[in-house]
Amino acid sequence: MGKSIRDEHPGQPGTEPSVPPDASHPVPPGAEESSRRNAYPFHELERAARKLWKDEALFEIKDPMKAERPFYCLNMFPYPSGDLHVGHGRNYILGDVVTRLKRMQGHSVLTPMGWDAFGLPAENAAIQNQIHPATWTKKNIARMKEQLVHWGLAYDWEREIASCDPSYYKWTQWLFLKLYERGLAYRAKGAVNWCPSCNTVLANEQVVDGACERCGATVEIRDLEQWYFKITAYAEPLLHDLEQLVHWPEKVRTMQTNWIGRSEGATIRFPIEGSKDTIEVFTTRPDTLLGATYVVLAAEHPLVARLRESGKLPRAASDLVERLRRARMENRFAVETEKEGAEAGIRAVHPLTGATIPVWIANYVLLGYGTGAIMAVPAHDQRDFEFATKYKLPIVEVVRATEGPAYDGAAAYEGEGKLVNSGAFDGLSSAVGKRAIVEALAAKSAGEARVNYRLRDWLISRQRYWGAPIPMVTCEQCGIQPVPESELPVLLPDQVEFKPTGESPLKTNETFLRAKCPKCGGAARRETDTMDTFVDSSWYFLRFLSPKNDRHAFDTASVNRWLPVNQYIGGVEHAILHLLYSRFIVKVFRDMGFVSFSEPFERLFTQGMITKNGIKMSKSKKNTVAPDDLIERYGTDTVRLYTLFIGPPEKDAEWNDRGVEGAFRFLIKYWKLVQDVAAASGPGALPLSPGRSHSGAWSQTGPRRDLRRRVHQLTSQILTDMDRLHLNTAVSGMMQYVNALDEYRDSGGDMTAPEIAEAMSLGTRLLAPLAPNTAEGAWSRLGGQGSIFTAGWPTASKEALERDTISLVLQVNGKVRSSIEVPTGADKAAIESAALADPKVRSYAAGKTVAQVIIVPGRLVNVVVR
């Protein structure tokens, strides 16, 4: 996965990663630095907290079948590119907040981490720097793990996996064999996307604007025999089940819907005059069939090749095909605004009228969609209209709008209406006409209703080394044969030549190549292509339940207990690729009886990226902010709080080094407060256990009462914010919390009051998911028992929120002029008279009549005067 990370090497894949020297610190550490550090000893707190969590194994799941109230929180596992910056950190911090929140709410939380460790950058590093991909990858994993640990993130490292490990890719190969058994993995020859820079084929999903999504090179089209996964067999369930993913961002669901691209229509066959061949077309508008005045083939259509080979293709058409072929070799997706075509030299027979119509070859028909051929209805399709106009082809109106503009000869009318010029079908509505015409075609075996999808099968072969070998062999006698499960894994050999030749480096290792045919025992050659790394990541979330199991890819009972993943967190760049593939694989496994659920991810959260100087943070842009020195200077909780505070987690946000100071100041203030409270009450003297009540001792009036009300208001707000992952406002709530307590203290409030003890108990627990190290230290300093993460999640008290009087805003004609204090239970009449008695209101009402008094209970009074 980690496309965002790979993205950092555009045009220069495989650059050896290095720690970017971040010179952006506004202030060098000085003397005041150490005094602040003494006031808030964050490093000490981090060490103590980390030790406690490890000793107590708070975030480890020992037995998945026994853990209670399972909650699976997963961050998309990263590609180990070598170094993390604060932009990556946002992703992991969000997951960590959810993990700790759910833990405090009483769940057993599974929070694993692993490495999407196969992929091109490692291999490119091998080519450029003579480092073996395995060495490079391991080094990067070590570095990134160190950073994640440094960040203090709560992962169950006992479950760590790496997709490049034979104990993992053995099961990726097993997955391939299962799909092969079921007829869902197949080998086929066809036009494929070829990246000349990465020297490999690409899936349709990996081609963005005609360029390789990884390196940006323009993609070429090549005719190759490759392995595919038949994802199209699952087009309908993949589309339909999107409806049940109500906790996914609407945007991602829309993108998947569009990618699958379902359209209803019909296939219609046009026989070729004087030949046994027919041209099959797909249309969503069979109602316009009587308006079809010609047929168009894509230049790459197989029939065109046949005509060409048999010498029947006219010269002009042959030239066009050749020109388009060359153009598309260079750039398939160059926008060809000008429609171009040539006659194919054959005529098609209209399946209903029997009339013969010309067949054209044109650049505006795509091989990759539908059947690669269309019936052209120029009166009702703008593209056909433009083409027919240019080449003076007949235009016949067959649908007339019942109201509004109809076909006027200036542009196509693409709406629906009543059929005209359509013989027996005249007068029918488009909807009825569609059915009638499809029935008429079916009666003649000339067509039928059909649902077409834009989705293509998933091309999984890669001509590269650093991936899971496809577990197949080719025997001279028996043909292509699967490697038996018992012989897995097909190990990736260490000794190969890393040269970007366009063929798999595995071809250079003779020992690897030689294999035995599993069927006849004779000599066979191994498949040398490896699998797309998206195959690795399409099932890793299942492996985390039993990462060390050497007999099964995953444990059915435990995955059924823990999945779907309750909260999945990652970048929106995976909206199609990874998320669609994973959904597909899970559905296949469900149909094979391996899992009992249909969707892998219940809730999906796509975090926004962090920008610096207005652009995405990335190594190639040299605008990354490394977390390490920030953590050294301010502590991990400061970096974490600022990252959360920067803005709504789902939106992009601009990093500001000065902003970190604000989070730091807040934690210093909070820590001072903790010290003051502990000093006032004596260490460990505070009654912090959640069940213990103070109700008898609450002050009913004055600053203590006000403080308690404020504390519970904020508690209530923060609880809601946390549940909704409005973490920026949750942090702001915590800041207000500390401000309120500081104000109380600075105005001479009694620091031994039970309201203070309660506030610290609630506030510290609320802070725990946001600033875990600091909150953990505070908890023990204040006398809390055990880890704060086992102390339970707070609730706000209704009784504490009650008040005797409430303040109402007073408006005159909708503008705020004053406010009044009224008893909580005051009726409307009392409020109205109080409002009208207000001197401000009276001055505005002087000389005018009060037309209306609007009272919004608990909020405001609006006096309307004229």
Next chain:
RNA sequence: GCGAGAGUGGCGGAAUUGGCAGACGCGCGGGACUUAGGAUCCCGUGAGGCAACUCGUGGGGGUUCAACUCCCCCCUCUCGCACCA
């Protein structure tokens, strides 16, 4: 071109079902403490105005007692799709 989202102080951003616009933080201004301050604390900080007050959430209309929020038109930006038959 189609689809989705967004537009609020100098900046990041707040604002249940329409109900005090600018919470919280950064920055900035002033003050205190200081040999010093880039630490800490206090006060101020949307614009205009001495003030009363007026204006103000991309622009223009509308609905409403009341609009950042709802409706119509337009502008700008971001993302996705893009000759999809």
